[in-house]
Amino acid sequence: MGWLQVTVIEDSTEIRQFLSSSLRKLKYEVHGVSRGGEGLSHVASRAPDVVLLDLGLPDMDGLDVLKMLRTMSTVPVLVTTARDDDTNIVRALDLGADDYVVKPFSAEHLDARIRAVLRRSGERLEDTSYRIGELEIHPASHTVLHRGERLEIRPKEFRLLAYLAKHAGRVVGKNELIAEVWDNAYGTSGKTVDVHLSWLRRRLGETAAEPRYLHSVRGVGVKLSEPAS
Template identity: 70%
Template structure:
């Protein structure tokens, strides 16, 4: 079996070398760079799959800008690492498309567990399955969502949230379940994070909370997706 590819974008040479050596011992295929531009180039050229570990304190490009550019170009899961542990910074990174956030310092074993969790959550994007809910079609392999013949532009977290709801169409899914399955209880994720993503999804689907078509909130319980009434 091929080793899982991990791209490490970290400017601190000591951390980068130590982390790379530890991950290689854990049977990861590691490519490490010190600059955001190099990380972007490698991510764009690499085959699909793997995980990106992104430090936010980079010398050439702000880490959050790198994150935004990654989310605009590749579907590879991104695990942000930073010494900053304030909630606003963490929530911003998650809302920009980070799949997880780890606060420095952390052990290689801790990072290994986070990588495995991110890969479990992102595994659905490679399934050869298509889900249909009314005029909405979600292709897990192509990582696309099409509504009434029009492909929707979506952030990775939005797609995963929509896909999870579609896999359980007609069932009310609790916010706790969504936190566990989509965010894996990531530090900084909360019911408010889900509400923000649901609001984004409603805009994509051309609806509002007051006038829902596909996404229906059940107060105190959760949310479900269902085909619009005829």
């Protein structure tokens, strides 16, 4: 699946460090914060692939954080908490949580839950494949092949590439990408798009100065097209 970006919103230093070290061993990029406000700011600025949310936070209740998250992002959220009563579970799911995991749990258990949530999220992608030159994009299986070799692509990068592939040959504006790929997440800017395009270029073996597939048009946007040669 590649290196997924995970934001951990957890007030316990011990648990936060455990999650960070354990998930990194399982090839996740982890950013941990101790307060709900910090978590909201991080999701807005970095658009992670998954959020792990504790409910017992020092600055606000985790359910309020979840409610605010859902006004700004569709990022998959796994509630990770010691609260095991039905009232909290039902309310969290009603507010938009994708899963509810009761502490204590192992890193392997959490990894399986994360992968399951991402699979369900991926099922919403349309079952259409695209081929541009020697590049193949398969939304249904969430895979990208270049010259027959599978590339490791993060989920957000994949959504960006798949959207550009769907509109191959057309210059797509950054505002459109923010709306369609980032779901108009609060705080997402053109710079965020540029960073993800830079990561995509690196995976495709090209640069902005020497593009092959991704061609930027200054002041307009970016176009995905077949290499000239």
